[in-house]
Amino acid sequence: MKPVIFIFFILNSICYAHEIWFLDEGNAQVLHYGHFTAAHQGAQTIDYPATYLKQTLCLDQNQQTLSPQISQTSPIQIGGNCALTYALLSSGFWTKTLEGSKNLPKNQVNHPLKSWQSFESIKRIKIWHTGFIKPVTQTLELLPLQNPLSLNLNDKVSLKLVHNGQPVKNAIVLYLGQPRGQTDDNGEINIRLKEKGLQLIQATYRQPSDGLQADEIVHTTHLLFEIAGEKS
Amino acid sequence: MRKYFFISFFISFQVCAHHGIASLGVAGLEGPGAPIESSSSATLNQQGTLAYLKLEQVRFKTYTPEIDNEMKNHSYWIYGAGYGFTPYFSGYLFVPYQSKNVENNSFNTSGFTDISVQGVLGFKYDQGLKLIPVKESLDDLEDWHFTVYSGLSLPTGDANTKNSNGYIDGGMSLGFGKPHYSLGATATKQFGKFTLTLDSSYLYFNEYQYADKNKGKFGSEWRFNSALNYRLLTNAENKLRLDSILELNYLNLGRDKTNGEAEQATGGNILYATSGLRLYYDKFSLGLGLKIPIKTNLNEEPLQQGSEGKEKYRLLFSFSALL
Numbered sequence: 172m173k174p175v176i177f178i179f180f181i182l183n184s185i186c187y188a189h190e191i192w193f194l195d196e197g198n199a200q201v202l203h204y205g206h207f208t209a210a211h212q213g214a215q216t217i218d219y220p221a222t223y224l225k226q227t228l229c230l231d232q233n234q235q236t237l238s239p240q241i242s243q244t245s246p247i248q249i250g251g252n253c254a255l256t257y258a259l260l261s262s263g264f265w266t267k268t269l270e271g272s273k274n275l276p277k278n279q280v281n282h283p284l285k286s287w288q289s290f291e292s293i294k295r296i297k298i299w300h301t302g303f304i305k306p307v308t309q310t311l312e313l314l315p316l317q318n319p320l321s322l323n324l325n326d327k328v329s330l331k332l333v334h335n336g337q338p339v340k341n342a343i344v345l346y347l348g349q350p351r352g353q354t355d356d357n358g359e360i361n362i363r364l365k366e367k368g369l370q371l372i373q374a375t376y377r378q379p380s381d382g383l384q385a386d387e388i389v390h391t392t393h394l395l396f397e398i399a400g401e402k403s
Numbered sequence: 404m405r406k407y408f409f410i411s412f413f414i415s416f417q418v419c420a421h422h423g424i425a426s427l428g429v430a431g432l433e434g435p436g437a438p439i440e441s442s443s444s445a446t447l448n449q450q451g452t453l454a455y456l457k458l459e460q461v462r463f464k465t466y467t468p469e470i471d472n473e474m475k476n477h478s479y480w481i482y483g484a485g486y487g488f489t490p491y492f493s494g495y496l497f498v499p500y501q502s503k504n505v506e507n508n509s510f511n512t513s514g515f516t517d518i519s520v521q522g523v524l525g526f527k528y529d530q531g532l533k534l535i536p537v538k539e540s541l542d543d544l545e546d547w548h549f550t551v552y553s554g555l556s557l558p559t560g561d562a563n564t565k566n567s568n569g570y571i572d573g574g575m576s577l578g579f580g581k582p583h584y585s586l587g588a589t590a591t592k593q594f595g596k597f598t599l600t601l602d603s604s605y606l607y608f609n610e611y612q613y614a615d616k617n618k619g620k621f622g623s624e625w626r627f628n629s630a631l632n633y634r635l636l637t638n639a640e641n642k643l644r645l646d647s648i649l650e651l652n653y654l655n656l657g658r659d660k661t662n663g664e665a666e667q668a669t670g671g672n673i674l675y676a677t678s679g680l681r682l683y684y685d686k687f688s689l690g691l692g693l694k695i696p697i698k699t700n701l702n703e704e705p706l707q708q709g710s711e712g713k714e715k716y717r718l719l720f721s722f723s724a725l726l
Binding site for chain 1: 538541542
């Protein structure tokens, strides 16, 4: 009984948003955009301009910052031996109109219906450091509360969602593209790992904006890590 | 008629005291399913309120060809309300109404019976036992969940209902005269589209002296229920879910006592099978089930017409809403 309102809410809020993720190719990590789950079944990636990339971070296994080589073309490639790789992208302002969604701020279109500024980030953990339970940026981040790389299939990973270092409550969290729940008052949620291999967990936080260029700022973040075995 | 004194009383109490109804009448589109008759291990959201209604129509087998005083049917309406004091503790209030009819209508009764209150404590196993937290993900809901519950009735109904001749038949009365107590425990586990529920409970009755000076004490009741839900379909767009449910419901009835002596034609063991469907829509849940005895071992079987185990069927209907 207790889950009634909650579950209906999250299922009612399924958003078929795009995802971003890294795949290793040679000595670099390639940043893909599209549908991660489908990509494993037959690649559904979408081209994106390299100008979307706003920020990157590469930390080694001692949590020291590295300066990897970053390609200037799409898809973006990040070199270096990063234990933690972070990338922030923004496709800018979007406004929904009667003629469809336009990649423009609200004040540059006629008859705006709804508008938002989009930020998407991804954090990949390849090698664990205990410091990674803390945020590495001031943006929206999913923090693993234990070493996720040591988990096995069907284990649960405990996560905390933060923005500017503060817990974000009631945010919807997706795993394999499906909503699994909302964060609690501490920004925490548990997700069971039901597939082997790469794990992509996504959360979204909506923040009111100034109303001039956009009604709200939509922050979406991804956490990517791998557990033992290959995805079946 | 005497034989009904305790026999049919069981039936009325079982329905109003049986927990399970309310803690479970609702669920989400992907969370654990709720049985029809058994109690599951769900608790109400903190500060969540539940409104509940259960209808049960019981039709008994009759054995004599003439129209006599054999028990014909019972109907029960249970109105309930629940409140989540914390995520792990819910309280319920049940107000039952019953109608009992014999074949020749020589002694029919109807009216509100004893109200009851119940408390449910919920906990789960997730790397150890812990109380139900404020929020759980769908993955958390797949853990083993448990409840322990306890309740008591308040003697608000008329325990001395008389027929036209002034005769008191406790089995037809609208109350027990004294509180009775329940204690139970449940376990629930979701496996993908399946949900397994186990539920056991014990009911204890106090002795009561009726207005005609006779003393009656109903035998204790012990139940063990198991239920398997299967999620047939979900439609997130329309907030709709449909489950099929199969249950086995075991009931052990103790022998009643009248003026301290064991009463004949009371008590025994019954195994019921219940099949049903539960429909969820938004914050509402609708359950429909058919419960029939599939194996009985009553103490004086030929004399226990009108008792549990002697039903043709029990038709169950429940409705619950989160307010």
